[in-house]
Amino acid sequence: xxESGTGQIIDVLCLAMLxxxxxxxxxxxxxxxxxxxxxxxxxxxxxxxxxxxxKVPVNEFEPVTYRPPLNVGWYSELNLKNKTPAQLILEDxxxxxxxxxxxxLATVASNIEFHDKxxxxxxxxxxxxxxxxxxxxxxxxxxxxxxxxxxxxxxELTVENIPRESKRLCSESVSLTLPNxxxxxxxEPLDPIVxxxxxxxx
Amino acid sequence: MSQLSVGEDLFSTxxxxxxxxxxxxxxxxxxxxxxxxxxxQKEFDITLDVAEQLKSYVLCESSSSGQLGLVSQTKFETSxxxxxxxxxxxxxxxxxxxxxxxxxLIACSGPTITxxxxxxxxxxxxxxxxxxxxxxxxxxxxxxx
Numbered sequence: 001x002x003e004s005g006t007g008q009i010i011d012v013l014c015l016a017m018l019x020x021x022x023x024x025x026x027x028x029x030x031x032x033x034x035x036x037x038x039x040x041x042x043x044x045x046x047x048x049x050x051x052x053x054x055k056v057p058v059n060e061f062e063p064v065t066y067r068p069p070l071n072v073g074w075y076s077e078l079n080l081k082n083k084t085p086a087q088l089i090l091e092d093x094x095x096x097x098x099x100x101x102x103x104x105l106a107t108v109a110s111n112i113e114f115h116d117k118x119x120x121x122x123x124x125x126x127x128x129x130x131x132x133x134x135x136x137x138x139x140x141x142x143x144x145x146x147x148x149x150x151x152x153x154x155x156e157l158t159v160e161n162i163p164r165e166s167k168r169l170c171s172e173s174v175s176l177t178l179p180n181x182x183x184x185x186x187x188e189p190l191d192p193i194v195x196x197x198x199x200x201x202x
Numbered sequence: 203m204s205q206l207s208v209g210e211d212l213f214s215t216x217x218x219x220x221x222x223x224x225x226x227x228x229x230x231x232x233x234x235x236x237x238x239x240x241x242x243q244k245e246f247d248i249t250l251d252v253a254e255q256l257k258s259y260v261l262c263e264s265s266s267s268g269q270l271g272l273v274s275q276t277k278f279e280t281s282x283x284x285x286x287x288x289x290x291x292x293x294x295x296x297x298x299x300x301x302x303x304x305x306x307l308i309a310c311s312g313p314t315i316t317x318x319x320x321x322x323x324x325x326x327x328x329x330x331x332x333x334x335x336x337x338x339x340x341x342x343x344x345x346x347x
Contacts, residue, residue, distance in 0.1 A: 008211065008214045009213070011214075019224070019225045023225055023228045026228055026229060044254060044322075045324060045325075052325050052326075052337055056327050056336075060335070060336060060337050129337070
């Protein structure tokens with residue numbers, strides 16, 4: 001009788017352990033993946049941000065002026081308020097491209113001040129558009145173009161504000177062509193493409 | 203073996219029934235939470251889909267006008283009510299508003315929000331009649347009837 005009772009208690013304890021284990025699995029289970037929400041929303045937000053960067057004049061965010069480096073004894077300051085941020089990125093590619101010859105990397109920076117202004121503007125734009133909901137990284141990159149001398153002409157600009165230990169949620173890109181290829185310091189017919197990629201991070 | 207041991211058997215039965223009851227109640231709660239999550243996910247998907255449609259088609263200038271991707275306030279006043287009506291017939295209530303970056307309400311359409319619902323906010327470019335452009339936020343809230 002005593003042995004039978006002890007056996008039953010052990011059975012009940014085993015059952016209790018199984019039930020506790022099953023319950024804990026159920027409680028910790030997340031049948032709906034909430035990350036999918038964040039991914040679908042961030043993709044949509046990134047596309048909207050890229051569209052805004054192509055359509056809105058910079059005056060909406062921060063006025064940008066540009067002083068062309070002309071050695072003609074006078075200068076005039078251009079107000080670029082009606083250009084879009086995307087157009088300013090293209091201007092930056094034309095003004096401050098990078099040339100890579102072998103292992104040597106040189107910047108043909110005719111106006112590095114303009115490069116800095118574009119970076120500040122993009123940070124301001126993205127802060128306004130993303131509004132701190134996500135972290136962001138914007139990369140503007142020109143596909144390397146090989147010159148007749150064998151050197152490569154390229155460009156890369158990165159603006160980011162990514163919180164620590166965050167995870168990339170989405171990456172959306174748009175390809176733009178340079179508005180006036182013959183303004184590049186080359187004598188060759190080129191059709192460079194600048195790819196602007198916007199990543200959003202959780 | 204067939205003898206009844208009152209103390210131990212009663213304890214075992216009470217313990218088993220108690221544990222099974224706890225398990226069943228946890229199971230019911232988890233199922234309820236799961237249903238609520240699925241419903242919330244569906245509402246969010248609908249809201250995001252509606253916001254995308256508004257941004258890309260309903261409120262958008264036609265491609266022939268060269269204003270592709272731009273939202274127009276005229277479209278907000280003319281096309282949006284028809285779209286809201288159509289969605290209402292499908293059992294989805296929608297409230298849409300255009301808010302400037304400094305928080306000024308530019309336009310609003312749709313019924314008053316009566317319960318907890320999914321909301322999505324996307325940046326859009328508003329094209330004014332004088333040709334100027336402005337960044338706004340399109341806030342869309344959707345819920346099922």
